[in-house]
Amino acid sequence: MTESYFWPVVMLVALMAGLFTGFPVAFVLAGVGIVLALLADIPLVFLSTAVARIYSGILTNWLLIAIPLFVFMGLMMERSGVAERLLGSLASLFRSLPGGYAFAVAILGVAMGASTGIIGASVVLMGMIALPTMLQNRYDPRIATGLIASTGTLGILLPPSIMLIVLGDQLRVPIGDLFIGAIGPGLLLSGLFLLYLIAVAILQPHRMPPRPEGRTTDRSALVVRLLKDLVAPVLLILSVLGTIIAGVATPTEAAAIGALGALVLAFLSGSLDFETLRSSLRQTTKTTAMIVFVMIGATVFSVIFRRLGGDAMVADAFAHIGESPYVVLLAVMALIFVIGFFLEWVEIVLVVVPIVAPVVMALDFGMDPEQTLAWFAIALAVNLQISFLTPPFGYALFYLRGIAPEVPIGTIYRGIVPFVLLQVLAVLLVIVFPQISLGLASYLGR
Template structure:
């Protein structure tokens, strides 16, 4: 077999092993080292020469590069901020106050759930945490209000995925490190697409409830507290968390702080909020630190494994084979974008966003210059598309997160049914952004000047 054929075999084996359930990070490491040993093999004259192979030096260098990457410092800090906020008992107050504020709108509970998901996702960025917490908080409330179960489940699952798009997003930090793009411009580019998607979700809920009021009955008048109490609840729940998020995001977009510095301020702000809400305990701090360390280690080892895998794959000629194949098709830029997004969409059925982003997106990145595609515009298309990896059966992880906390209260098929309209809304958002690129590009160009390759 030629080296490029070995590279394609390497990629196919990786996909097969992932589908069989092997851990992603260590599968990448094992295959990178195994095929890398073949790629860099230069003969063995003695027993000592067995370990005299450049793959071990490459693995060591990649590990060191990940650990000293300044951009990735923001990940544990944002994670810590999210875990502290999750344990500060803010979200239940936030959900209740938004529900009361939206009481006159069709599907007020669903709208409150979406808004709470958007705010909490922005503060957390941890899809599993958002869907799990909202499943425990919002789903029982919607059940007591006689909401349709499938409709309620779809709202929670779709809203919970917004955190990987709306800044400050951990996914965008990872993308910036992979594509060597400015995280500041990525954050600015994601603001309007994220708000557009959340807005379309809310519009869909309102229209759906107006067409079929039986799926989301109006709240009873006796359940609505005085207006003064509603304003007070909003003041103590919505305002502090929103101010914290705006300060973190504003300092980044205003150029006052790097993402890592802003994340550090956000982590401190999360602790301050927990103190103000009288929910900061040593046990909760320990849990937050442990979960942060666990998630950060996973991300870092994913990077080490993926960079090792990608280096070997490229050395064997895998990237060149795919690039030559795509270029030889003589595609127009729009055809290249459609093909790339279709591949990412299909990969979202069996894989999660981290695997797609770290392994498969880098295959397309070198081709952007060839087709004259703005890398920040492509990044936003990918970010929107990655929402589908949480919403597309059979591996819609947001559905499994919700099923895990609700257990026998709802069937998985009912959750999938509730997800389908939101999947269509994500695809509509991608079409709108393709037709109007300014949705993604206007704000970064306004804040930082027009992008020059």
């Protein structure tokens, strides 16, 4: 380590120490930045740079209005009863198959992920309505908990995703392009989950036995009921993604359409009352405030970190890894994967990504810079999804443990191992085959 990199290293060490104290992340980021600026004799007037960036990049950034709108949409969808009805229809349709209920949960995870995007809500909701039934039907607890935790995290990748909004804002990539680009990897990951369930159902059917036969129901009637239950989420997805892909609305405008649509669906389902509206607005405010405050703290930290030469330090570190751009990219992904064991996606996107993005942009992958950024962003999003499942701070695991205290935490940890490996495989496939994330946008002429 050269002497010129002393202060950047001190900043990183101080940041990690501050995060492990349990103090709010936003204040840790801003506090470390300001204290190190004083210790390193940076003129106080330089801090006005951070203030200007906070104002122009956060407080007046109209793209970020989509965050509270999508959060509200997800919360209202959770309370509308769509998930319970859809799971019931899917489970009845697949009742006679080994692993039938697991297939129903996997499909529900895709539908909920594409219509809510709220990880905590998806995991808790599916855990409450699906886990007891799976355990009562003698499902292997590792399969049941791993499946619910992993499919519940699809909402952070499938559009509309809050993470994609923040990631696009940080990398200056159009949010609509990221939404379109995430569809392929999201379906790829969902397909890998389903293939794994099919393999277990064939090779180890005792781990996912078929449900006991109840009263006989006409299969055509089940299909009709399933289609009726799919109407609400499909309409909501089309109202958001369809307007973006068609170029009719910007992501922020589409978020407003989605929020209004979720409100109407909650009203039509009879689940909309004053208490539901109040709690949804309160949770929306809390979630949005948390993200915005972390963005403010991260802006202060990154401005000081760059001023002290932190970006040059990171560039030098990756320059010693090798000359192959793919080796460097894999090193970046490995670093973020490890950091995901300890930090949330918000901190990684706001602190780590702005530091490593210039390193990736300097590499030659044989595509134009806009495509490189979009491809990197989607691969990064798939990688960040894993952070919800990796101990010790995998939030999806904590959500599931909170609603299922009878399941040992060790069982939950072992249950997510195959799904984490599948997600790592998905990251590698997106890197090796860029068209998984870029193909649909190219086809649509974006």
